[in-house]
Amino acid sequence: MDSPYPSFAKDAKLAPPVVYYDYIVIGGGTSGCALAGTLSQGGAKVLVLERGGLPYGNPNITNIGGFPATLADTSPTSASQLFLSTDGVFNHRARVLGGGSSINAGFYTRASSDYVVAAGWNPRLVNESYEWVEKKVVFQPPMLSWQSAVRDGLLEAGVSPYNGFTLEHLPGTKVGGTIFDQNGHRHTAADLLEYADPTNISVYLRANSLSNLVQDNTCR
Numbered sequence: 347m348d349s350p351y352p353s354f355a356k357d358a359k360l361a362p363p364v365v366y367y368d369y370i371v372i373g374g375g376t377s378g379c380a381l382a383g384t385l386s387q388g389g390a391k392v393l394v395l396e397r398g399g400l401p402y403g404n405p406n407i408t409n410i411g412g413f414p415a416t417l418a419d420t421s422p423t424s425a426s427q428l429f430l431s432t433d434g435v436f437n438h439r440a441r442v443l444g445g446g447s448s449i450n451a452g453f454y455t456r457a458s459s460d461y462v463v464a465a466g467w468n469p470r471l472v473n474e475s476y477e478w479v480e481k482k483v484v485f486q487p488p489m490l491s492w493q494s495a496v497r498d499g500l501l502e503a504g505v506s507p508y509n510g511f512t513l514e515h516l517p518g519t520k521v522g523g524t525i526f527d528q529n530g531h532r533h534t535a536a537d538l539l540e541y542a543d544p545t546n547i548s549v550y551l552r553a554n555s556l557s558n559l560v561q562d563n564t565c566r
């Protein structure tokens with residue numbers, strides 16, 4: 347999209363009192379945005395309710411250097427929410443459109459073909475889906491000194507063969523994909539909403555309380 351601010355994304359306070367949709371996706375995260383984009387592209391009328399705001403315009407999200415700063419921000423409006431897991435481990439979860447893809451380390455790989463078979467998925471459809479995602483948000487990373495050192499360390503430790511750059515899940519050492527482009531700008535699952543038909547999708551932001559009010563495909 348030309349503007350990084352999708353016209354169909356609005357603050358939930360602007361939601362009309364009653365609206366009807368074919369599908370309501372609660373949580374515009376990594377999978378929620380992909381799902382909503384797919385459904386809308388297929389002609390369905392889709393509502394996304396996301397408790398956070400937009401990832402665009404926040405340099406801590408959009409620039410690779412801001413990755414630790416987002417995680418360190420524990421304020422109530424941060425895109426990253428600190429929480430304690432049931433095992434007692436501190437962790438972070440996303441509170442922003444794009445979900446984890448807006449706050450994570452950005453590594454991307456396809457699943458192993460064994461995994462796809464075991465899950466009972468259609469391999470052809472899975473491959474088409476990979477391409478749908480990769481066209482928008484996946485890049486080949488530059489091999490800077492840190493990346494080269496990790497690669498060389500793995501090879502020296504005998505993790506072979508060396509597969510070079512590949513998005514496939516292969517035994518050995520490889521250079522995987524990244525959602526950061528050559529300029530260090532993050533591309534998130536929110537970008538997958540560019541596939542949506544803007545006339546049949548609504549994305550309401552800061553909508554955590556609204557999502558409790560969804561009943562029988564009716565959002566009041």
Ligand SMILES: Cc1cc2nc3c(=O)[nH]c(=O)nc-3n(C[C@H](O)[C@H](O)[C@H](O)COP(=O)(O)OP(=O)(O)OC[C@H]3O[C@@H](n4cnc5c(N)ncnc54)[C@H](O)[C@@H]3O)c2cc1C
Binds near residue numbers: 397446
């Ligand atoms: C620090 C960190 C680094 C990571 N690095 C990588 C990596 O390099 N590569 C990789 O593949 N994975 C990585 N991950 C994991 C990956 O980001 C997640 O597995 C993935 O994003 C989860 O996707 P999801 O759709 O299940 O959930 P999320 O992407 O978390 O989406 C959930 C969405 O739901 C919203 N939400 C929650 N409750 C409500 C509610 N009540 N109403 C409305 N909205 C709500 C949230 O705000 C969020 O946007 C990392 C994760 C973290 C935390």
